[in-house]
Amino acid sequence: MNIDLAKIDSIIEPYKGRQGLLISLLQDIQAECNYLPEEALVEVSQALELPLSQVFSVATFFKAFSLEPRGRHLIMVCLGTACHVRGGERLAQKLERDLGIKPGETTQDFEFTLEAVNCLGCCALGPVVVIDGKYESKVDSAKLDSILKRYQSEANKG
Ligand code: FES
Known part of the structure; x- marks a missing residue:
């Protein structure tokens, strides 16, 4: 980079x-x-x-700082208990598949960094995914697809 x-x-x-x-x-x-x-x-x-x-x-x-290059967009998927029982793990696996990276890693084009977290403090809204600080609640596979597509098309526009 x-x-x-x-x-x-x-x-x-x-x-x-x-x-x-x-x-x-x-x-x-x-x-x-x-x-x-x-x-x-x-x-x-x-x-x-x-x-x-x-x-x-x-x-x-400070956790907010990173010494490793990170992507333009930070995606956090919650794997805390409440989100886990509502499908958080499946969302994490989908993100890994779609982005081709594991939690803690960044895509080669430096567009996305994926992180898994243990609770985001809003369990009733789970499963929760946060992209660039924006909380997405009750996320399912289809919703995750449309969120990702939105960010990917922004990335393609440059
Ligand atoms: S377990 Fe996901 S927000 Fe608490």
Whole structure:
């Protein structure tokens, strides 16, 4: 995956020397790249005059951050008990088949990352799938097909 270092530099620039804003800076980089490239963390460490180990420990502590390249769209399928008994597992298997990836993986075109989670806190709406933060409730195979098609056609449009 190509990283636009000039773009990352422009994100870092206003944060120079502002150590207290480390998390905000990491959020901005993650929003731009969908993950935190190692090269960016090195630059962050220099710009904020913080040890690289400290930058890494913050980047790995928060689940919202990823050190691995992630897709443009993050799909979370719930496999908690309530969703599981209503077919969550079948949805997960369908997503694996349709996208050709396992939970924790990203499609080769970096369009989709799939994650399995244990409960999204809205069990009565299950089975639940969340795409880019949008909750889809009572999902069945047909509904999942139409959701995926919507995102895939957006991807094809570029
Ligand atoms: S088990 Fe899926 S939302 Fe709680």
